[in-house]
Amino acid sequence: MKTPRLLAVLLLILASLNSCTKDSTDVDSVIGAWYGRSQFEGLARSGAVSFVIDGKAYVGLGTDGTDKYTDFWQYVPGTNTWKQLAPFPGVGRYQAVAFAANGKGYVGTGYDGLNRLKDFWEYDPATNAWARKADFGGSGRYSAVAFSINEKGYVGTGYDGNYKKDFWQYDPGTDVWTQKPSFGGNKRLGAVAFVANNEGYICTGLDNGTYQTDNWSYNPTTETWTEHRKLEGTATNGTGFDFSAVPRAYGVAFTIANTGYVTLGSKDTQLLSCWAYSPTDDNWYQKTDFSGASRTLAVAFGLGDYGYVGLGVGGSIRYDDLWKLEPATDVD
Structure with missing residues (x-):
């Protein structure tokens, strides 16, 4: 009579041990801890840069749903403090793009509530001053993406009344925009971009209401686009991986140590999930969900070993919080 009961106990123990085996997509293996940092000192907003x-x-620009802001702020992670800077001299706007190159910041495009914009501006932190530069080489637009590699900026995709996939390089040394081979995927708005291993990645976003499931990298040396693993489930791509939770619109991305991170945004509902992309094995790894409220049109940036996410809008609520991700910290 005791043998069946003993066998059942042994089977339960084995099942428990097997459940501890971790895979890159298992919830048990999810690591990363989010910590609240000093609240953004400006007004709550979405669509900032x-x-x-x-x-x-x-960090600056954005909207509260009515007003379009021009204020700009500096965040110092070592002291966890904010400092107000010279205001952006262009018209207030949201869903613009920004990048840094040659020790200066560049901000342009976006929407002022009436016009899709193409002006571009340079910020010099040494003098705390702005200067207007050559207009963006493409059409005026908003909800595009931008990144910088080798001290040159790149801007593409977005919406100018139509969905776009053109791609442009900006050279700060000559103040010239040059059109490059168009983005390899579909046209889109609300995508994200990050840089890893000296290549720029663009993924997620919407094309005519359809969430995009491709992931592409751009090599500035060869001026070529390469498609990577699809952001789909096993039933679709047969890879044994399910990354169907990654696609979204109006999320944010940042880079830590040649790994790209994507979080927030929406896909039918607003999301908290956070995913890390490793170009080494072309794989996505789930990280701990964002600890703040779900939202879209936030800002994000990588500083050292950590990522930072803040601001944005959830429903009718604009946020002014800031959160730090420690990607290697086990919350357990």
Whole structure:
């Protein structure tokens, strides 16, 4: 009579041990801890921009749903403090783009509530001053993406009345925009971009209401686009991986140590999930969900070993909080 009961106990123990085996997509293996940091000192907003220079973050523009802001702020992670800077001299706007190159920040495009914009501006942190530069080489637009590689900026996709996939390089040394081979995937708005291993990645976003499931990298040396693993489930791509939770619109991305991170945004509902992309094995790894409220149109940036996410809008609520991700910290 005791043998069946003993066997059942042994089977339960084995099942428990097997459940401890971790895979890159298992919930049990999810690591990363989010910590609240000093609240953004400006007004709550969505659709702001950010860039990083010399270990400091710069955040500004955006909207509260009515007003379009021009104020700009510097965040210093070492002291966890904010400092107000010279205001952006262009018209207030949201869903613009920004990048840093040659020790200066660049901000342009976006929407002022009436016009899709193409003006571009340079911020010099040494003098705390702005200067107007050559207009963006493409059409006026909003909800595009931008990144910088080798001290040159790149801007593409977005919406100018139509969905776009053109791609442009900006050279700060000559103040010239040059059109490059168009983005390899579909047209889109609300995508995200990050840089890893000296290549720029663009993924997620919407094309005519359809959430995009491709992931592409751009090599500035060869001027070529390469498609990577699809953001789909096993039933679709047969890879044994399910990354169907990654696609979204109006999320944010940042880079830590040649790994790209994607979080927030929406896909039918607003999301908290956070995913890390490793170009080494073309694989996505789930991280701990964002600890703040779900939202879209936030800002994000990587500083050292950590990522930072803040601001944005959830429903009718605009946020002014800031959160730090420690990607290697086990919350357990």
